[in-house]
Amino acid sequence: MRDHDDLKQFFAEAGHPAFRADQLLRDVCKRGATNYEDMSNLPVSLREVLKAQLPVLSIEEKEVSLAPDGSVRKVLLRCKKDGKKIEAVLMRFDDGRRTVCVSSQVGCAVGCKFCATGKMGFTRNLTYEEIADQVLFFVLDLKDYGEEITNVVFMGMGEPFNNYDNVMRAVRHLNDSRALGLGARNMTLSTAGVVSGILKLADEGLQVNLAISLHSPIQKLREKLMPIAAKYPLDDLMSAVSEYTKETHRRVSYEYVMLAGINDDVSLAHELGKLCKGQLCHVNLIPYNFTKGNRFKRSAQDSIDEFKRIVETYNVPITVRVSLGQGIDAACGQLAS
Numbered sequence: 001m002r003d004h005d006d007l008k009q010f011f012a013e014a015g016h017p018a019f020r021a022d023q024l025l026r027d028v029c030k031r032g033a034t035n036y037e038d039m040s041n042l043p044v045s046l047r048e049v050l051k052a053q054l055p056v057l058s059i060e061e062k063e064v065s066l067a068p069d070g071s072v073r074k075v076l077l078r079c080k081k082d083g084k085k086i087e088a089v090l091m092r093f094d095d096g097r098r099t100v101c102v103s104s105q106v107g108c109a110v111g112c113k114f115c116a117t118g119k120m121g122f123t124r125n126l127t128y129e130e131i132a133d134q135v136l137f138f139v140l141d142l143k144d145y146g147e148e149i150t151n152v153v154f155m156g157m158g159e160p161f162n163n164y165d166n167v168m169r170a171v172r173h174l175n176d177s178r179a180l181g182l183g184a185r186n187m188t189l190s191t192a193g194v195v196s197g198i199l200k201l202a203d204e205g206l207q208v209n210l211a212i213s214l215h216s217p218i219q220k221l222r223e224k225l226m227p228i229a230a231k232y233p234l235d236d237l238m239s240a241v242s243e244y245t246k247e248t249h250r251r252v253s254y255e256y257v258m259l260a261g262i263n264d265d266v267s268l269a270h271e272l273g274k275l276c277k278g279q280l281c282h283v284n285l286i287p288y289n290f291t292k293g294n295r296f297k298r299s300a301q302d303s304i305d306e307f308k309r310i311v312e313t314y315n316v317p318i319t320v321r322v323s324l325g326q327g328i329d330a331a332c333g334q335l336a337s
C-alpha cells in the first residue's frame with residue numbers, strides 16, 4: 001500500500017478529497033481489509049478505479065516454508081510490477097515478539113562471502129512500497145490469528161544503505177500512525193558498513209536502531225570476508241559510528257558471525273574487545289548458518305562461549321543471538337530467491 005503522500009496525490013489527480021487517503025490507509029492497515037470489495041465506505045465507482053490502478057499490495061505470495069515448530073515462516077514473494085522474487089521472514093519468539101525480516105533489494109551487490117544472497121548478484125532496488133508491503137503482508141496474515149507485528153529488521157536480501165531513500169521512506173511509512181504506526185525504536189537497519197549511510201542516518205532524527213555487520217576486528221580479514229570493507233575501511237567505519245553515537249546518543253549493535261577457524265580465534269576476541277571498549281555498543285555473536293556452496297562451518301559452542309567470555313572482560317555487552325529458521329534456509333545470510 002502506498003504511503004499517505006502518494007495516496008493524497010493519487011486522489012487529488014483523480015478528483016477525490018484528500019481524506020480518502022486516510023480512509024484507505026485505515027481500512028487496510030488498521031481494519032485489515034485485503035480487497036476493495038470489503039471497503040463499503042468508499043463509493044463503488046472509486047473502488048473500481050482503485051482495483052484497476054492501485055493494488056492493495058505490490059507483492060504477492062508465491063511459496064511459504066514453515067518451521068516444524070511454527071516459530072518461523074519464510075515467504076517467497078513476487079513483485080507485481082516485474083515478477084522479480086524476494087524473500088521475507090516472520091519470526092515468532094517465545095517472549096511474544098513477532099519480528100519481520102524484510103529485504104531491501106532484489107539480490108545484493110555487496111558479495112559477503114558467507115551469504116547466499118551475495119552469491120545472487122544485484123538485480124534492482126525495491127521501491128519503498130515493496131519494502132513496507134513485506135511487513136503489511138505479515139500484518140494482514142497474522143490478523144487471522146489475533147497476533148500483531150512488533151518489530152521489523154532490515155536484515156533480509158540487500159544492503160539497505162545502497163537503497164537509502166526507499167528504505168527511509170519505507171521506515172517513515174511504517175512508522176506513520178495513519179498507517180501501521182510501528183514504533184521507530186522497534187525497527188532495526190542493518191548495514192555491512194556503508195559509511196555514507198551511517199552518517200546520513202545520524203541526521204535523520206529517527207529513533208531507529210542501527211546494526212553493523214562487523215565479522216572481524218581486523219581490516220585484512222574483514223576485507224576477505226566482506227569485499228565492501230576495502231571501500232569502507234575499519235578506521236572510517238569506526239569514525240562514522242562515533243559520529244553517529246555522538247549525534248544520536250543511540251547504541252549501535254555489532255553483528256559478528258562465528259565462522260570456525262576463520263574469525264573465532266581468541267586473539268580476535270581480544271582485538272574485538274579492544275575495538276569496542278568504551279563504545280556505546282552491543283555485540284551480537286551469530287552462530288553461522290550453513291548455505292549451499294559455502295566452505296564455512298559454524299564455530300563450536302565451546303569456541304563461541306570462550307570468545308564471548310573474553311570480549312566481556314573488556315566490559316563490552318555481548319550476547320549470542322538465538323537463531324531461528326535454519327531448517328528452512330530462513331536464518332541470517334540464508335535468503336535467496
Ligand code: SF4
Binds near residue numbers: 116333
Ligand atoms: S550479508 Fe547482507 S550485505 Fe552481505 S551480501 Fe548478504 S545481503 Fe548483501
